[in-house]
Amino acid sequence: MTDSVSFHRNSENVASYRCKVVEHRWVNDRYKYLRLSAQSDLASATRPGQFYQLKCPVTDQQQPFLLRPMSVYGVGPEPGTIEFLYNVTGVGTKAMSSLAAGDHMDIVGPLGNTFVLEPEFKRILVVARGVGLATMAPLLPYAASCGIQITAIMSAREPKDMMRDEFLRGVSAKVHCVYDNDGSSDVGAVEVLVRRILDEAHCDVVYTCGSHRLLMLLQRVLADYPRTRGEVAMEQHMACGMGACLSCVRMFDIDGDKQFLRVCREGPVFSVRDVVGEVEFG
Numbered sequence: 365m366t367d368s369v370s371f372h373r374n375s376e377n378v379a380s381y382r383c384k385v386v387e388h389r390w391v392n393d394r395y396k397y398l399r400l401s402a403q404s405d406l407a408s409a410t411r412p413g414q415f416y417q418l419k420c421p422v423t424d425q426q427q428p429f430l431l432r433p434m435s436v437y438g439v440g441p442e443p444g445t446i447e448f449l450y451n452v453t454g455v456g457t458k459a460m461s462s463l464a465a466g467d468h469m470d471i472v473g474p475l476g477n478t479f480v481l482e483p484e485f486k487r488i489l490v491v492a493r494g495v496g497l498a499t500m501a502p503l504l505p506y507a508a509s510c511g512i513q514i515t516a517i518m519s520a521r522e523p524k525d526m527m528r529d530e531f532l533r534g535v536s537a538k539v540h541c542v543y544d545n546d547g548s549s550d551v552g553a554v555e556v557l558v559r560r561i562l563d564e565a566h567c568d569v570v571y572t573c574g575s576h577r578l579l580m581l582l583q584r585v586l587a588d589y590p591r592t593r594g595e596v597a598m599e600q601h602m603a604c605g606m607g608a609c610l611s612c613v614r615m616f617d618i619d620g621d622k623q624f625l626r627v628c629r630e631g632p633v634f635s636v637r638d639v640v641g642e643v644e645f646g
């Protein structure tokens with residue numbers, strides 16, 4: 365990624381890379397950390413919010429069809445190094461979890477647009493749940509390097525699932541952890557918390573990813589805070605990941621103009637205000 369914090373949208377330097385697995389380990393019961401290295405400079409080509417399509421290995425039990433989209437969790441320090449943090453859920457990610465250091469993996473990217481982080485921002489709020497934190501983690505060092513204050517709401521099922529250190533990676537932020545098992549992650553409770561944070565100090569932007577429930581909550585709240593921008597990285601099932609197959613289209617409402625957009629190509633980052641939650645047909 366570059367030193368600049370004002371990211372550009374839709375970079376066009378997509379390529380296929382043969383990478384070597386450098387590090388691969390469990391972070392907790394469900395998530396694995398994967399570090400790959402390539403001969404090319406992936407770091408300067410890749411920006412926060414973008415993703416790669418990963419070719420999962422064929423194993424005795426699994427033969428994954430299609431590549432799997434994964435957000436970039438980090439890059440560097442060497443220019444060819446790229447990191448992913450992923451939930452082991454189905455056929456592809458289970459096969460992926462079998463990779464050992466020294467194995468090879470083919471990846472395609474960087475794909476999609478990026479979050480926008482302007483250097484003149486004073487304060488940002490990030491609202492993360494589950495894999496969403498992998499997508500938003502790269503924003504934090506950039507914000508910190510510009511002196512931007514960071515407040516984070518992190519949501520998880522229970523304390524053992526909370527990947528606070530994996531999210532912050534040494535960046536200082538005011539963190540509010542909320543959990544399903546004590547009710548603090550309930551929509552009503554999080555709404556009160558978000559409103560309190562936005563009332564206490566103006567936030568230039570709220571970023572989110574990883575939960576439709578949180579996205580809809582933020583859309584509702586931001587209607588009352590017109591000076592605060594909202595950006596969401598959408599997670600939509602997709603096949604090609606580069607705009608050709610149209611499997612990931614969703615409806616958006618851009619200033620009253622209803623449009624179908626490809627999450628992989630026009631996104632995955634969209635304005636929170638533009639997302640159409642439910643589409644009614646007929």
Ligand SMILES: Cc1cc2nc3c(=O)[nH]c(=O)nc-3n(C[C@H](O)[C@H](O)[C@H](O)COP(=O)(O)OP(=O)(O)OC[C@H]3O[C@@H](n4cnc5c(N)ncnc54)[C@H](O)[C@@H]3O)c2cc1C
Nearest residue numbers: 432433434435449450451454455456457495498599600601
């Ligand atoms: C832009 C983007 C970024 C993502 N970043 C991350 C990340 O950083 N970490 C992470 O853990 N997960 C991330 N995901 C979700 C991840 O792609 C899926 O969990 C993964 O594809 C599941 O594959 P599977 O074979 O294990 O599951 P299966 O359920 O067996 O998959 C079957 C098919 O459905 C698709 N699919 C299943 N779940 C999802 C999903 N939630 N989103 C999109 N496609 C899905 C798969 O790609 C595959 O083609 C991201 C998704 C998108 C669209």
